[in-house]
Amino acid sequence: MLQEFAQEIESTVRAEIENIHTSIPGKIVDFNVNSGTATVKPYGRFKFNGEYKEMPAISEVPVMFPYSNSSGIGIAFPVLAGDDCMLLISEVELDEWRNGAKTIVPLRFDFTSAVAILGLCKIPSQSMQQATKDKAVIISSGPTTLSISEKGLVIKGNVEINGNIKADNI
Structure with a gap:
């Protein structure tokens, strides 16, 4: 019971x-x-x-x-x-x-x-694999990628700028 x-x-x-x-x-x-x-x-x-x-x-x-x-x-x-x-x-x-x-x-x-x-x-994307390998933040859209790592900022692909650019040491 x-x-x-x-x-x-x-x-x-x-x-x-x-x-x-x-x-x-x-x-x-x-x-x-x-x-x-x-x-x-x-x-x-x-x-x-x-x-x-x-x-x-x-x-x-x-x-x-x-x-x-x-x-x-x-x-x-x-x-x-x-x-x-x-x-x-x-x-x-x-x-x-x-x-x-x-x-x-x-x-x-x-x-x-x-x-x-x-x-x-x-399945991990190519961007995921690259981000891990390079210890980077990677933003990708088709053939264009933006990578931010200890090495700096790298842009692969076409760049269009609408506005001013302000920079030191150019």
């Missing part, structure tokens, strides 16, 4: 833990540039009623960029269908953050409160 009770508690706890989501890799299905949100299809499957099912696509997922709203400084790049990302599942719903509204139904660790972090790569 005691062993059955302990087994029932363990089964209940395991079932609840399966409903706690923290992070999962996903693929961008669509990106809305006006709202900064994406529809993302998580990789993997989940267990429901003893059966494994495909993860459904999640809509209106905020996409994270290294950006400061207060200073207006950041990095942005294209978000395209097929890009991989990491979905970070918030411990609390995002309603209050999004629009200041208090959530009526708490949805802890729910997929509807996911944020997409871009840059998840299955």
Whole structure:
């Protein structure tokens, strides 16, 4: 009797833990540039009623960029269908953050409160490999690269300047 009770508690706890989501890799299905949100299809499957099912696509997922709203400084790049990302599942719903509204139904660790972090790569890019080798920050777009390292700034590709140049020791 005691062993059955302990087994029932363990089964209940395991079932609840399966409903706690923290992070999962996903693929961008669509990106809305006006709202900064994406529809993302998580990789993997989940267990429901003893059966494994495909993860459904999640809509209106905020996409994270290294950006400061207060200073207006950041990095942005294209978000395209097929890009991989990491979905970070918030411990609390995002309603209050999004629009200041208090959530009526708490949805802890729910997929509807996911944020997409871009840059998840299955295979390291040439820029990643070069940045590691040179201990540099590398920004690349097609054949044009900008490399910042201890050696200085190196630009490969065409350069267009709209504005003044101020420099010492030229």
